[in-house]
Amino acid sequence: xxxxxxxxxxxxxxxxxxxxxxxxxxxxxxxxxxxxxxxxxxxxxxxxxxxxxxxxxxxxxxxxxxxxxxxxxxxxxxxxxxxxxxxxxxxxxxxxxxxxxxxxxxxxxxxxxxxxxxxxxxxxxxxxxxxxxxxxxxxxxxxxxxxxxxxxxxxxxxxxxxxxxxxxxxxxxxxxxxxxxxxxxxxxxxxxxxxxxxxxxxxxxxxxxxxxxxxxxxxxxxxxxxxxxxxxxxxxxxxxxxxxxxxxxxxxxxxxxxxxxxxxxxxxxxxxxxxxxxxxxxxxxxxxxxxxxxxxxxxxxxxxxxxxxxxxxxxxxxxxxxxxxxxxxxxxxxxxxxxxxxxxxxxxxxxxxxxxxxxxxxxxxxxxxxxxxxxxxxxxxxxxxxxxxxxxxxxxxxxxxxxxxxxxxxxxxxxxxxxxxxxxxxxxxxxxxxxxxxxxxxxxxxxxxxxxxxxxxxxxxxxxxxxxxxxxxxxxxxxxxxxxxxxxxxxxxxxxxxxxxxxxxx
Amino acid sequence: xxxxxxxxxxxxxxxxxxxxxxxxxxxxxxxxxxxxxxxxxxxxxxxxxxxxxxxxxxxxxxxxxxxxxxxxxxxxxxxxxxxxxxxxxxxxxxxxxxxxxxxxxxxxxxxxxxxxxxxxxxxxxxxxxxxxxxxxxxxxxxxxxxxxxxxxxxxxxxxxxxxxxxxxxxxxxxxxxxxxxxxxxxxxxxxxxxxxxxxxxxxxxxxxxxxxxxxxxxxxxxxxxxxxxxxxxxxxxxxxxxxxxxxxxxxxxxxxxxxxxxxxxxxxxxxxxxxxxxxxxxxxxxxxxxxxxxxxxxxxxxxxxxxxxxxxx
Numbered sequence: 104x105x106x107x108x109x110x111x112x113x114x115x116x117x118x119x120x121x122x123x124x125x126x127x128x129x130x131x132x133x134x135x136x137x138x139x140x141x142x143x144x145x146x147x148x149x150x151x152x153x154x155x156x157x158x159x160x161x162x163x164x165x166x167x168x169x170x171x172x173x174x175x176x177x178x179x180x181x182x183x184x185x186x187x188x189x190x191x192x193x194x195x196x197x198x199x200x201x202x203x204x205x206x207x208x209x210x211x212x213x214x215x216x217x218x219x220x221x222x223x224x225x226x227x228x229x230x231x232x233x234x235x236x237x238x239x240x241x242x243x244x245x246x247x248x249x250x251x252x253x254x255x256x257x258x259x260x261x262x263x264x265x266x267x268x269x270x271x272x273x274x275x276x277x278x279x280x281x282x283x284x285x286x287x288x289x290x291x292x293x294x295x296x297x298x299x300x301x302x303x304x305x306x307x308x309x310x311x312x313x314x315x316x317x318x319x320x321x322x323x324x325x326x327x328x329x330x331x332x333x334x335x336x337x338x339x340x341x342x343x344x345x346x347x348x349x350x351x352x353x354x355x356x357x358x359x360x361x362x363x364x365x366x367x368x369x370x371x372x373x374x375x376x377x378x379x380x381x382x383x384x385x386x387x388x389x390x391x392x393x394x395x396x397x398x399x400x401x402x403x404x405x406x407x408x409x410x411x412x413x414x415x416x417x418x419x420x421x422x423x424x425x426x427x428x429x430x431x432x433x434x435x436x437x438x439x440x441x442x443x444x445x446x447x448x449x450x451x452x453x454x455x456x457x458x459x460x461x462x463x464x465x466x467x468x469x470x471x472x473x474x475x476x477x478x479x480x481x482x483x484x485x486x487x488x489x490x491x492x493x494x495x496x497x498x499x500x501x502x503x504x505x506x507x508x509x510x511x512x513x514x515x516x517x518x519x520x521x522x523x524x525x526x527x528x529x530x531x532x533x534x535x536x537x538x539x540x541x542x543x544x545x546x547x548x549x550x551x552x553x554x555x556x557x558x559x560x561x562x563x564x565x566x567x568x569x570x571x572x573x574x575x576x577x578x579x580x581x582x583x584x585x586x587x588x589x590x591x592x593x594x595x596x597x598x599x600x601x602x603x604x605x606x607x608x609x
Numbered sequence: 610x611x612x613x614x615x616x617x618x619x620x621x622x623x624x625x626x627x628x629x630x631x632x633x634x635x636x637x638x639x640x641x642x643x644x645x646x647x648x649x650x651x652x653x654x655x656x657x658x659x660x661x662x663x664x665x666x667x668x669x670x671x672x673x674x675x676x677x678x679x680x681x682x683x684x685x686x687x688x689x690x691x692x693x694x695x696x697x698x699x700x701x702x703x704x705x706x707x708x709x710x711x712x713x714x715x716x717x718x719x720x721x722x723x724x725x726x727x728x729x730x731x732x733x734x735x736x737x738x739x740x741x742x743x744x745x746x747x748x749x750x751x752x753x754x755x756x757x758x759x760x761x762x763x764x765x766x767x768x769x770x771x772x773x774x775x776x777x778x779x780x781x782x783x784x785x786x787x788x789x790x791x792x793x794x795x796x797x798x799x800x801x802x803x804x805x806x807x808x809x810x811x812x813x814x815x816x817x818x819x820x821x822x823x824x825x826x827x828x829x830x831x832x833x834x835x836x837x838x839x840x841x842x843x844x845x846x847x848x849x850x851x852x853x854x855x856x857x858x859x860x861x862x863x864x865x866x867x868x869x870x871x872x873x874x875x876x877x878x879x880x881x882x883x884x885x886x887x888x889x890x891x892x893x894x895x896x897x898x899x900x901x902x903x904x905x906x907x908x909x910x911x912x913x914x915x916x917x918x919x920x921x922x
Contacts, residue, residue, distance in 0.1 A: 426813050427815060430813035443808070445808055449872065450871075454800070457797075458809070458812045459812035469795060
């Protein structure tokens with residue numbers, strides 16, 4: 104039988120080869136997983152299939168016919184849809200209009216509001232997003248946008264559907280629902296390419312899985328014959344293991360951060376907690392449970408409605424009110440959306456690292472001294488093993504994992520005593536993730552206090568000493584490493600959403 | 610590196626400077642009067658005001674904002690200087706200071722409304738363009754205010770140097786602000802706010818404060834431009850600086866400044882000013898009419914942006 108999509112010896116180089124003679128065949132009705140480290144070539148392959156990039160060599164065949172999309176519009180017309188990792192929705196348009204942008208056959212076609220509305224409502228129901236098609240996309244959360252992106256792809260009724268990290272912001276039930284939809288689509292004959300770092304998801308939903316490493320297909324196998332460890336071994340080229348060792352908790356260390364009755368526009372119920380020196384405090388909760396909003400309120404980015412945030416040092420206590428003051432008190436914040444709140448994409452590594460602590464490399468007159476900046480940044484990128492051509496390289500040319508390390512480097516440069524980390528390993532490959540975890544543990548051991556938010560419970564369980572659980576924007580539970588069980592944490596995370604309480608939208 | 614690649618890079622990095630040389634060479638061939646004292650003195654007299662205004666514009670553009678009011682603010686400042694000298698009989702240095710302060714105040718108004726009240730800066734400075742022009746007519750009673758010789762010293766060549774204090778000031782400011790932009794904490798902050806406002810805020814930079822400061826600088830520099838133009842003319846003309854904001858934006862963009870913010874250089878803007886000014890003078894000398902001159906200048910601006918895009922990729 105002719106495969107739906109076949110790639111024959113696809114090659115692509117930017118500065119260095121990204122894809123080397125990649126062969127791949129995906130039959131109709133098959134969900135095909137694609138895994139590999141960042142920079143392994145997964146996203147590039149996906150972009151070539153939808154015409155966002157062009158292969159240097161090799162051919163693509165769609166249903167046995169030569170297929171060479173020059174633009175995404177051409178691939179869409181051929182029946183290939185993608186949900187890209189970087190969301191491509193227009194914030195100022197409504198959900199219905201965003202969907203229409205992809206399904207409209209001609210730019211001059213009259214917009215039939217009612218039909219567009221109904222179509223949007225239908226696909227939103229399919230993906231299980233409880234939102235009106237008239238809502239502006241800019242008002243949605245990251246998880247909701249991700250679902251709209253999927254809905255939009257489905258609305259084009261594709262033959263081949265490509266999903267690049269579709270669940271990175273989704274909660275477990277949302278992911279499950281998405282996976283059920285993918286299986287239905289596959290039964291109808293749609294071929295699916297599923298790219299994800301969540302290996303468990305990949306094994307659960309995919310029929311076959313290919314592992315890419317350094318632009319080459321290392322392995323293609325039916326997923327029931329595979330285990331996570333096998334995949335990790337093929338991806339990393341070495342056995343990797345998550346740290347699940349118990350740690351001793353010292354409740355005698357001095358408290359560094361004291362949050363009392365904190366309230367903000369997004370968090371109506373007062374929240375209080377402490378974080379000690381040398382402690383990693385996890386914040387768990389479902390998507391939209393207020394995790395990010397909590398960090399924003401602590402750091403002073405979101406306006407507070409009440410309560411106080413105090414950073415305690417030896418013999419002093421400073422109340423922090425805004426980001427600048429927080430940084431001066433030794434607080435650092437790595438935000439969830441790296442592209443929006445983290446990197447300066449057109450600037451070099453040095454600029455990106457020192458921007459929050461320029462005083463440290465400047466003289467009294469406010470002149471940035473290169474002779475201080477260069478060695479400081481060089482040392483940090485060496486310590487954090489950032490792969491780059493040097494501190495003058497633009498940050499946008501680096502992989503997600505390396506960018507994330509630079510976000511940490513920014514605060515290490517400030518010698519922050521307290522780090523607020525929102526999804527510190529989002530969109531980062533397994534090896535980089537382990538390296539970041541190691542670094543965080545090393546920081547903890549040197550006395551830094553860390554408050555970490557993550558959607559991956561396993562990550563929090565392996566990393567944290569203590570965990571707070573938010574549910575529906577309330578602080579509902581606190582667990583200690585010695586006593587927690589995943590089921591209990593999950594139960595707490597769901598607690599405020601059950602029975603009478605319905606999930607509320609911000 | 611291969612020789613061709615090196616040549617290619619040299620041309621890429623020095624594109625605008627080479628364009629300037631090419632333009633100068635072209636006019637040198639096309640007009641026998643081009644390489645003359647008259648051309649040079651016209652150039653040196655016209656340059657300072659546009660240069661200082663373009664410096665301010667460059668900083669504002671890099672911070673991700675825009676200042677459309679500079680031309681009118683220049684006229685208002687000139688008017689204030691004229692009124693101070695003629696009506697109140699203030700000494701020239703005090704009057705000059707008052708003019709610059711007037712510009713800074715206009716910038717402060719732009720900055721506080723645009724940055725702190727979060728109104729669109731494009732609209733706020735468009736409003737200020739009208740407000741300042743109107744005020745310029747009010748303070749001068751819609752007349753050109755003649756101040757005579759007492760103010761012209763700033764624009765006259767200094768003995769032994771051959772350059773006016775005006776021109777020297779402009780040159781020093783180009784170097785000073787290039788340094789500010791490239792080598793100081795504040796310069797980094799301007800670039801950060803222009804390239805990613807939200808990330809700048811997370812890095813502890815207050816984008817409102819940075820933008821407001823930059824707009825105050827732009828206003829003050831427009832005020833200085835008012836001093837320069839009135840000392841060159843010996844009078845305060847309420848019609849001065851009409852359309853100057855466009856020339857300043859053009860000079861900045863020719864010099865590689867991005868209208869999207871986050872990228873640009875003061876030195877580049879200065880070369881941009883030279884290109885715009887040399888074009889104006891040169892085209893006039895080879896007998897090109899005013900309408901054709903405008904078509905040519907406009908085309909050059911668009912060409913510069915195309916070349917810049919080509920250079921960036």
